[in-house]
Amino acid sequence: MRETACHIPDAGDLLDWYDRHARDLPWRVGPAARARGVAPDPYRVWLSEIMLQQTTVAAVRDYFHAFTTRWPTVEALAAAEDGDVMAAWAGLGYYARARNLLKCARVVSEDHGGRFPRDHATLLRLPGIGPYTAAAIAAIAFDDPQTVVDGNVERVMARVFDEHTPLPAAKPILTEHAARLTPEARPGDYAQAVMDLGATICTPRRPACGLCPWRTACAAWAAGTMAELPKKAPKARKPVRLGIAYLARRVDGAWLLERRPDKGLLGGMLGWPGSDWGAAPEEAPPIRAEWKTLSEEARHTFTHFHLRLTVKTALVPMDRQPGRGEFIEPPDFRPADLPTVMRKAFDLAQGG
DNA sequence: CACTCGTGGAG
């Protein structure tokens, strides 16, 4: 192979690299096993892909293990209680994924006989499955030559083709590049290979071009522009919002909690009753009590704003009824079932 | 198309 950048990147070169360097991941059937005819479990492929949406492999590992241990099949998951699934997802973020996960499991279970559809169009209609995930399931679980385009693939394509159009406008162009490179042979391995390449070699910062199987075909490498690609539209600064959380503990040890509405931030999750989050939150105590304000506030950053949460605590007698929420006593209440921001408030109240 | 929707780790 010549050390020039005048040829098209070859899927075979990438697959050769993947055969030697594929990461060992809990949800993955590696290239060697695949070659022996081992087929991936579509349920595990689907579950991993949902969990991996905008989420790192390191963060997903334990959740994937917990879910597949507790709910080994899509039928088992479909039969789970909503609250149990939301609690199991707590801490992983983007909670709409968990609600859609359960919806999807029930649709697959009831309308598809417990088997995931194999084709992209049908997969795309399922809750929580968009263009990327539909292609990933079709390719990885069913070896259908679909083109997967995630953040890794966007970055790899932007560099290989030295595409300077900023995202998201560049997405259709990058998708077209990716589609042309997708092979008919071993599409499942190939899909994972491009993503592995983006995750381990063609990284956002300091790409390891010296180890890259596509280096000699990479236009950005030839031009020296790989570090500045892909271009992205500048992001808005995050504003600060203020809020108040009320942590009421009954004398028997029960805590006053509230199930948040399905729509919106932390939808479907358990949380502390509180004010709206905005510029000037208003007092909204959920029960009559002597509220004490903690000296330290809970700080948390969401996707598009910073939150500074004032934490108020109170000890209330057995016979007092709350205006909002309901008392839950251990062991039915576990702090680990809360989304992180709510758990931070709890930790402060515990004297953390 | 632009916005919403979490979290933790890396630099």
Add this chain to the structure above:
DNA sequence: TCTCCAAGAGT
């Protein structure tokens, strides 16, 4: 401390 960002989807 602050920014970026990670196997995106829904509205």
